[in-house]
Amino acid sequence: MKQTVEKWRRYELTIADGPTDGNPFRDVQFTATFEHNNHKVTVDGFYDGNGEYKVRYMPEVEGDYTVTTHSNVAKLNGVTDAFTVTPAESDNHGPVRVSGKTHFAYADGTGYIPFGTTAYAWTVQPEKVQEETLETLKENKFNKIRMLVFPKSYDYNTKEPAVYPFEGKPKVKRGGTDWIFDASDTGFDFTRPVPEYFQNLEHRIDQLDSIGIEADLILFNPYDRWGFARMGMENNLEYLKYVIARLASYKNVWWALANEYDLMDLVGQIPLKDWDRIGQFVHEKDPSQHLESIHNFYDPPQHKDTTKNWYDHTKPWITHVSVQTDNVFLIPKWIEEYQKPVVDDECRYEGNLEFGWGDNSAQGMMDNFWRVILRGGGCTHGETYIDKLDTDRPIWWAHGGKLYGESQKKINFLYDLLQDNGFDWVKPQAISGPTWELAVGSTPDEKKWLVYFGDNQSEFELFSFLPKGKKYSAKLINAWNETIEDFDDEITSDQKFHLPRKPYQAMLLTEE
Structure with a gap:
């Protein structure tokens, strides 16, 4: 049969x-x-x-x-x-594709806005932690996860994986932060992948698909004490051929060429000149043409109009702009400049680490989501809480496991708000230049608008950016308290209205 x-x-x-x-x-x-x-x-x-x-x-x-x-x-x-x-069943929308140049949709046309999270090395953790990660994801509304193919070596990432991606074992034992070294003899045979390692990876990607989550799979990363970032071009391409052969048939896979590709050049791993060949190779080898991106380490100065340290996102095999930045005001500008979707995949994490990127507040993480999403981008969450200095407790950003913060609850609220009000994608409505404090987006047909005030607390507001001659009913939203209330006043483009002075408010406007 x-x-x-x-x-x-x-x-x-x-x-x-x-x-x-x-x-x-x-x-x-x-x-x-x-x-x-x-x-x-x-x-x-x-x-x-x-x-x-x-x-x-x-x-x-x-x-x-x-x-x-x-x-x-x-x-x-x-x-x-x-x-x-x-034919596809009702729960199968196909892979996520670029839609209308600057946003995403599933292959069947269903809208998709990236609400991501980060658990870099969750698939090399003990079985219990991997299962906890999946349970945590089920409890939240994230629809994308940034994750590595290889293990990660960094502060709070010092344990050895139970299985390595290639045959062999480390010849020299190194600490979690000892990832700048001469890799002339690592103890691994990069010509012999370990099938068991990749079988577990693809099993977890399948499980992600079953709960509606895209696997934004990072192919190379600089945080490496085993030599996997120093294999050389020939081995790099053979490894990519193997991974693509295994995983291109998984509909929920995205290819992220690297995490912090420019740092890999700085520490003597993969030189900048190699990325064009790597990116084009992935594009050519993938019969399913999955989404493909590359992620930066260096960020332009705050609010400055320069991306000189970024990869050339105009390359035809780069489908969308994946950035590390807290310049959330510039999302509409980059969408317009590149004519591609923009995803802010690292805008600081909620946590209490000693690093500036890992000590954001829950309010700050939530605030970034609102500001990025309403400006037409996608956004990615991360959590970096430790309970004590020498903790053995998994940290979500690296290991997965459980979430201990608050921002994911507020991100879930925003996700539901958009879903419930027909935001298949958010049309950014840039007003008064890219640094305007308000974040404003509408449904594609502009029948509904969302305006986010953040921590601004003015007594009166005037929405002069609205279309002239149209009237809107409104709901007042508290993004932190997760409340939605009817707003008594009718909103037009030429009439001021009074607001209660509270932080993290937003308004949902519906054309009458």
């Missing part, structure tokens, strides 16, 4: 009892061609250990498909299969 695969789900062909001698990861070439209505695409397969070779594909068109494998090994060459792609 012919196999059926739901549209945007994963087809997989496994061939058992393949060659295990030599180095199957490098010695064996294995691809497959998928054909549907005379359209052909060839994708890379991969070795999954124990003599098993696999090829995966995410079909995006309904109908009948045939598969033919190609290999330099007779047993793996010329194997055929056929399957039928059926």
Whole structure:
């Protein structure tokens, strides 16, 4: 009986009892061609250990498909299969794509606004912590998580993973912050991935998909004491080929080329000149054309109109602008400049660490979300609370586990507010230049507007930016208290109105 695969789900062909001698990861070439209505695409397969070779594909068109494998090994060459792609079920919206140049939507047209969080190395933590992470995500409204392929070495990240991504073990034991070193002999064989490591990664990505969360997967990062950031271009590309072959069929994967790519050049890992080749390689190898970005370390000075330290986001394989910045006022400018979606993936974290990026208040984290989202961008949360100096308790930003702060509750409130009022995406309404204190966005049809005051507490307001001649009913919102109340006055573009003086208020306007 012919196999059926739901549209945007994963087809997989496994061939058992393949060659295990030599180095199957490098010695064996294995691809497959998928054909549907005379359209052909060839994708890379991969070795999954124990003599098993696999090829995966995410079909995006309904109908009948045939598969033919190609290999330099007779047993793996010329194997055929056929399957039928059926319509997507109601809970399957497909992968997230760029929509209308400057925002996102799922492949079926359902709106998508990035409400992200950060747990860099959660998939290399003990089983209990990984399960706690998933439970925490289920309890909140985050729809994207920034996460690493490789382990992370940094302050409060000093434990060794139970399984490494490549065969071997560290030749020299280093501390959590000892990630600047000569990697001429690390103790690892970068030509031999460990299937068990990547099987766990993809299992967790599958679980994220089941709860509606996109895996913003960071392919390289500078915080490394094992040499995974110093493999050299040839090994880097082979690693990317392997990861893409394994994961491109997962509909909820995004490719983030690097976390803080420019820092990797500074500490002698991946030079700046290599990123164009890496970015183009990922684009060429991915048959599903997932979203692709790159993330900066250096940030332009506060409120200054310069992005000279950033990667060139105009590159055609960069689908959206992923930045580390607290210049939240400039989101509309960058959207206009690049004509691409902008996601502020690191705007400081709620926490109590000694670092400036990790000691934001819950109010500050919440405030950044409102300011970024209403200016048309996506935003990413993080939490960095420790309970004591030598804590063994997982820290969400690095390990996942549990959340101990308050900002996620307020972020959930904003998410529900947008969902309940038809904001499939937020149309930024820039007013009086990019540094204006108010954050203003509307539904795409401009029938509803959201205005956020932040910590401004004026006695009167005038919304002169509203369309002339239109009248709006209003609701007064307290973003911190999570309350919504009817507002008595009718709002127009030419009439001042009185406001109670409280911090973190917003107004939802509906055209009458």
